[in-house]
Amino acid sequence: MADTSAVVANPGSGEYEPAVPIATSPIFDWPPRPIAALRFLVKPVMLPYGVCWAALAVLTWNYLTPSMERMASLHPGWMAQIYVRNALILAAVAGSLHLALYVRRSQQQRYKYDRQWMSTTNDEFLWTNQTRDNMFWSLTSGAVIWTAYESLTMWFYANDWIPSVEWGSGWPYLSVLTVGVFLWSSAHFYLSHRLLHVGWFYDHAHYLHHRNVNTGPWTGISMHPLEHLIYFSLFMLWWVVPAHPYIVILTGLFQGASPPVAHAGFERFEVGRREGRTTRGADYFHHLHHRYFECNYGNRPVPIDKLFGTFHDGTPEAHAKMRQRMKSRRTR
Secondary structure, three states: OOOHHHEEEOOOOOOEEEOOOOOOOOOOOOOOOHHHHHHHHHHHHHOOHHHHHHHHHHHHHHHOOOOHHHHOOOOHHHHHHHHHHHHHHHHHHHHHHHHHHHHOOOOOOOOEOOOOOOOOOOOOOHHHOHHHHHHHHHHHHHHHHHHHHHHHHHHHHHOOOOOEOOHHHHHHHHHHHHHHHHHHHHHHHHHHHHHHOOHHHHHHHHHHHHOOOOOOHHHOOOOOHHHHHHHHHHHHHHHOOOEOHHHHHHHHHHHHHOHHHHOOOEOEEEOOOOOOOEEEOOOHHHHHHHHHOOOOOOOOOOOHHHHHOOOOOOOHHHHHHHHHHHHHHHOO
16 A cells, blocks of 8 residues: 555646655665665565566566577577567557556546646657657667667577576576666666767757657657667676576666656556555656756666766755756856
């Protein structure tokens, strides 16, 4: 049973926002707080969604991935099989959220950050339709480049060109690495995201994602192909760090199929028939990045934004400071 009192109206906009200030991860607090850090790794890093992605990765590796014998040869047949699998998983996650939240509007605007719905008349988007535009970039570029990185990594594994670890002998290490995927993704996201906000990269690639100020599930990996190449480059870690194909699949699933949750536009998802029963939805931390652009470049599990002074904690004081900062830049 969730604490529904955590959501309050934002009197300045009429929208909804969670209780603030936004809490950051205690993992790198000094002096160290090991108990708090461990609790944070359990929830929210692994519960509820981390465990779901890990379980899906196990099923995908065992039942939905071509054999190592087939992947030893770089052939379009098995690569297309991986693409179809990745695209269907992405469509299942983003599509189900979009259907429930934006087509059926099953919870109306309860817990919704932005009072506006997805645009259907904006010339900035292909076919003037935000959802169709987001679907196009996600499926024709995002899932393709995700599949390309995954396929190359599997090809390397199948030919013993990169170091690997088997579960029978290395299950403690691989268990730690499972949690590490979520932390590595957060760190990589901050670093690559800061690069994408540098002038040339923003003007030629990242602008496409940031047209989505009001985000929806299909916004998650709706990006320019150049941004997809950078965003999914975290697969390269497993080219040098010993791992297992399951870890590779988990990396792809978390990087490719979890962003629809983070961009869904609702702070909580209402579940079941019991009134007030909810689960965690889109992170307000990242929603603020789409609203203000120059803050919260990373994700909360690895609090690099706090270290480099780009952290927006969601308070009215932080809102005012950010608006003043944006105004001063426009008048230069």
